[in-house]
Every structure is written in structure tokens, then in C-alpha cells.
Amino acid sequence: MTKHSIHEQKAKPSYPRIHLMAAAACSAVMILALTLLPSPDATATKTVRLKTNIAPQEPLVELAEELVEEQLAEAPAEPIATYQWQDEKVRNGDTLSHIFKRVGLNSKDVYDVMSGDGDVALLKKIHPGQTMRFAIEEQQLVALEYVMSRTDSLLIEREGDHYSADMQIKELVPYTSYAEGTIDSSLFLAAQKAGLSEGMTMELANIFGWDVDFVLDIRQGDSFRVIYQEMHLDGEKVKDGEILAAQFTNQGETFTAIRYESADRGASYFTPEGDSMRKAFLRSPISFARISSHFNLSRKHPVLHTIRAHKGTDYAASRGTPIKATGDGKVIFAGVKGGYGKVVILQHGQKYRTLYAHMNNYAKGVRSGARVRQGQTIGYVGSTGLATGPHLHYEFYVNGAVRNPVTVKLPHAEPIPKQDKDAFLAIAQQMVGQLSTYAAAMESEKVANLGQ
Incomplete structure (x- = not known):
């Protein structure tokens, strides 16, 4: 599915709003059709990528309007300042003096930068492989960018006769995805076929680990469904997000978990009725033993x-x-x-x-x-x-x-607080509905393919 990047290089042309809405509606139909088509090697597992915060039951016109508003809102902002950058990779054994010398600067420049305002002390923690970008005009350092990761960088700019540092953090864009799978031999293989990362699979196992022993209890034919987030930057996935809702069917019994976050208690997972998925005890003291x-x-x-x-x-x-x-x-x-x-x-x-x-x-x-x-x-x-x-x-x-540690009935942790119960139940109803809707769409597509 095509993602909407918030970092376009050229200005977008202006079109009448009604034309945009019509185009978006057509795109939405094509997106839904394409994402539901089965891949050649995935008969029991599929993955669908969805636009963030779009419920499947929303009318197509509303979906089109949201896509149009997103496009109009994502026009790139004009940069405050532009520099001609010279990039240097941090090498093994490098110090700031080594790097500064390679770009034609001296120890006084290092001293001036390290005497500046803000988080300049972060420059003491450089690591091999990271990038330092220099903007030098008339043999004077006017700006330095220390790129710590794809999302975090430290921008140091000259202001008069001193330097000032400011953290630059790029905001990741969450995209909501759905995946399902049926286990033939192991959860990890089924999850891999469904497009889930190893970390996401471990998180799925942790959520249901109080009810299911993933070594002892797993059987062929067990299945899972999961709605989760992927965090993107400039149209590319950077890392996994959170699991929003999930179901796991083990030996005919289905467990459902809904993520809920409150300001005072943080995030946790609960049954659709508001009971904690977390028990007072883990079923096993060793993972996957x-x-x-x-x-x-x-x-x-x-x-x-x-x-x-x-x-x-x-x-x-x-x-x-x-x-x-x-x-x-x-x-x-x-x-x-x-x-x-x-x-x-x-x-x-x-x-x-x-x-x-x-x-x-x-x-x-x-x-x-x-x-x-x-x-x-x-x-x-x-x-x-x-x-x-x-x-x-x-x-x-x-x-x-x-x-017997394997069969003893484990006590539950605390349920959803009374003051949060109504808000949680509304979210739980919506997420359970989404899980059912996506699963039904997948099943309908499989039946249609069998008839072809």
C-alpha cells in the first residue's frame, strides 16, 4: 500500500477538492482490493496494511475526505535555514579533534563548540558509524549536525560569538496493520509468514503467556489475529509499534486482548470484559523452555x-x-x-x-x-x-x-478501574469488531479464490 510521506521534496499541485475526493475514493477501493489479494506462498496467513485510525465500517466517502485532508495538511514546511553540508562518518578511535581536523577545523573550534549552550555534552558520546555534518562558510563553522539515529540529531548553530545546541527529533508516523495466521509447527514460523517481526511475535506471546504455555500447550491448527502498529519515517518502517488488539485460539479456546492506556496507570492488556490479561503469576519462569x-x-x-x-x-x-x-x-x-x-x-x-x-x-x-x-x-x-x-x-x-505449576489456577491481577470502565468497553467493542471484520474479509477472499 502506498504511504503518504510528510517529507516531499517538491510542492504538490493544487487540484479542486471534489476531484481530490473522487480520486481518493477510487484509490481507497483499489487499496482495499489489492491488500486483500492473497500472496502466492501464504494460504493460511495474510497481512493487510491500513491507514491509521480508520475503522473498517467507515463509509468510503468519509475515508476519501480523511485522505484528502491528510494530503492537504502534509504540505512540507519551508526550512528555516539551509546549509551546504559536509558529511563525516565517525571512525573507530575518533575524537572530536580528529573529525574537526579532517574538515579543516582546529582545536579552538572544538573548544568553542563544547563551550556552547544546550546539550553540547552529547558530543562526548560519539560512536563509530554515526554521522557528523559540518556547514563551513569562509573557513568558519556556522553549523554542526550530530546525527545520532534516524530520528534523533543534535543541531548546533552559531549565534553571534557563541554556539547553541538544540535536539531535533523527527516524529514517527504510526500505520495500523492487521495480520493473521494458523500454526502448523510453531508460533514463530506462522508469525513470520504473516509478516510479523521477531519482536512483535515475542510481544504477542507475552500478552497471552499467562493463559497459554507456548511450549507445552501449542497445537497444530491454533491460530492468531492481531491489529498492530508500525512506526514509519519518510515512508519507510523504522520500528514496530504497539499491539492494539489480538486474539489467540489454543485447542479450541479463544483468548482476546485489548490494549488500554490511562494517564495514571500506563498501558496494559485486558479482556473485552475489562479483566486483566496479566495474572498475578507467570505460567512459566523460563521463556520457551x-x-x-x-x-x-x-x-x-x-x-x-x-x-x-x-x-x-x-x-x-x-x-x-x-x-x-x-x-x-x-x-x-x-x-x-x-x-x-x-x-x-x-x-x-x-x-x-x-x-x-x-x-x-x-x-x-x-x-x-x-x-x-x-x-x-x-x-x-x-x-x-x-x-x-x-x-x-x-x-x-x-x-x-x-x-502442580502447570495446572494450578492462577489469580488475576487488578481489572480495569471503575472510572475507566465505560471508556474501555467502548474501545474494546470497536477493536473486537475490527478483528472480526478483517477476519471475515480475509475468509471471503479465500472462498472467492477457491471458486476461480
Whole structure:
């Protein structure tokens, strides 16, 4: 789909508004048709890119009007000042003096710049590969631009007899996209076919990670739908944005998550009814680890060769893999404990306790009395104590009684606050409707193609 760049090089010609509206309406029809056409190698997964903040049920005329208004509003502003730039790449071992010397400046120029106003101290943190742009007139530095990234730069300009620095930040433009997929072997392969990045796939797994174990629970035929944002600059994607809404169907059960952000609590994900997707505990303390031994109170011990209760779940992972606290809590023990080897025990309020054993080492700051947050790394996988190889042994206690960590019912985190409930429900209804509309459009297109 063609994006509307906000950085055009030439002025756009002026056309009558009615002509623009007609052209935009035709473009909108073509865009919707083209984005719904299947790609040759994507029978179970497709991606649609949409204009930001356009609901699928909006009339086509309204869509045309918004496209026209966007075009008219995106006329490029005249630059305040223009310079003839000379670009220099920062090399390994470079200092400001080295770079200034290459463009014909001296140490006094460096001193004058570093004595200027604003964030000139950022020039002390230059890195190889970055760009410095110099504007020199009559052997005098009039401007310097330190390009730190595609979006951030520091512009230093001469004002009379001194220099002044000002941060320049280019605003990224969000574009809303939709993708869906059906899992044949793994979530990552299905997401890749759907056009999702690895980071976006991890975020999708994190959202549903309290309800779905993506190692143990995934089955062929499971599916996902996701509405998300991509951040663009000058018509090109720069990075992933946020997941706005998503659905994941696992073994016939569908979970739906809606993103909601409030000024006092930040952003989080909730069910369409307003319950938090986040549970008080993560289902697994290691991301994407294989379960090597299940909870079994009459298991034969692999080292002692006697019947001995296996009061937890073992996760096989390579030595040094980070271990996460499954819930907010307090460290009540961090040390060596018999056959457990190096172990950490966390207390979560009055009712819950978790145990993590056979660690190779503890994370920095993890000691008795320390407070930890859910998802915080508390240690690393090892094979200390009675262990045949590197793995994590994880136990979960409720009111002092051991429970199966895989099947125990986990308590929910706090739901949407009462004062935000009405606003959230309106957003949730809209996003669930969009997920259904896009999915129905995809399905209709597949049926139409089968008939051809």
C-alpha cells in the first residue's frame, strides 16, 4: 500500500477538492482490493496494511475526505535555514579533534563548540558509524549536525560569538496493520509468514503467556489475529509499534486482548470484559523452555533411583539461561539447600510461595529480604545439587501445600478501574469488531479464490 510521506521534496499541485475526493475514493477501493489479494506462498496467513485510525465500517466517502485532508495538511514546511553540508562518518578511535581536523577545523573550534549552550555534552558520546555534518562558510563553522539515529540529531548553530545546541527529533508516523495466521509447527514460523517481526511475535506471546504455555500447550491448527502498529519515517518502517488488539485460539479456546492506556496507570492488556490479561503469576519462569519432567508425587528419582515425590516441574534449558520471578514477591531464601543445590524461594503475600532450584548462579541483588518484580531475572539455569544436567526445578505452593505449576489456577491481577470502565468497553467493542471484520474479509477472499 502506498504511504503518504510528510517529507516531499517538491510542492504538490493544487487540484479542486471534489476531484481530490473522487480520486481518493477510487484509490481507497483499489487499496482495499489489492491488500486483500492473497500472496502466492501464504494460504493460511495474510497481512493487510491500513491507514491509521480508520475503522473498517467507515463509509468510503468519509475515508476519501480523511485522505484528502491528510494530503492537504502534509504540505512540507519551508526550512528555516539551509546549509551546504559536509558529511563525516565517525571512525573507530575518533575524537572530536580528529573529525574537526579532517574538515579543516582546529582545536579552538572544538573548544568553542563544547563551550556552547544546550546539550553540547552529547558530543562526548560519539560512536563509530554515526554521522557528523559540518556547514563551513569562509573557513568558519556556522553549523554542526550530530546525527545520532534516524530520528534523533543534535543541531548546533552559531549565534553571534557563541554556539547553541538544540535536539531535533523527527516524529514517527504510526500505520495500523492487521495480520493473521494458523500454526502448523510453531508460533514463530506462522508469525513470520504473516509478516510479523521477531519482536512483535515475542510481544504477542507475552500478552497471552499467562493463559497459554507456548511450549507445552501449542497445537497444530491454533491460530492468531492481531491489529498492530508500525512506526514509519519518510515512508519507510523504522520500528514496530504497539499491539492494539489480538486474539489467540489454543485447542479450541479463544483468548482476546485489548490494549488500554490511562494517564495514571500506563498501558496494559485486558479482556473485552475489562479483566486483566496479566495474572498475578507467570505460567512459566523460563521463556520457551521444554518441560523435561512433570509434577509427579510418585516419581522415581533419576539420581537416587528411589520413589520420591517430584513436587515441581523441570524445565530443560542451556546453562546460563535467565530465570524469571513468576510473580511480585520477597526473597525469603537464597542459598544452597541440600539436593536443590543453589535455590531461591519467593514469598508472594500470605498465600503463595515459589521455589527455583539447581541454579548456576543468582542474579545481582537477589538475596534474602530483597523485593523482586514479576518477570525480573533472579538467577540462571545450572545443575547444582542432585541434577543430571542443566535445568530449572520449579515449585508452586498455595497456603503451604504444593501444587502442580502447570495446572494450578492462577489469580488475576487488578481489572480495569471503575472510572475507566465505560471508556474501555467502548474501545474494546470497536477493536473486537475490527478483528472480526478483517477476519471475515480475509475468509471471503479465500472462498472467492477457491471458486476461480
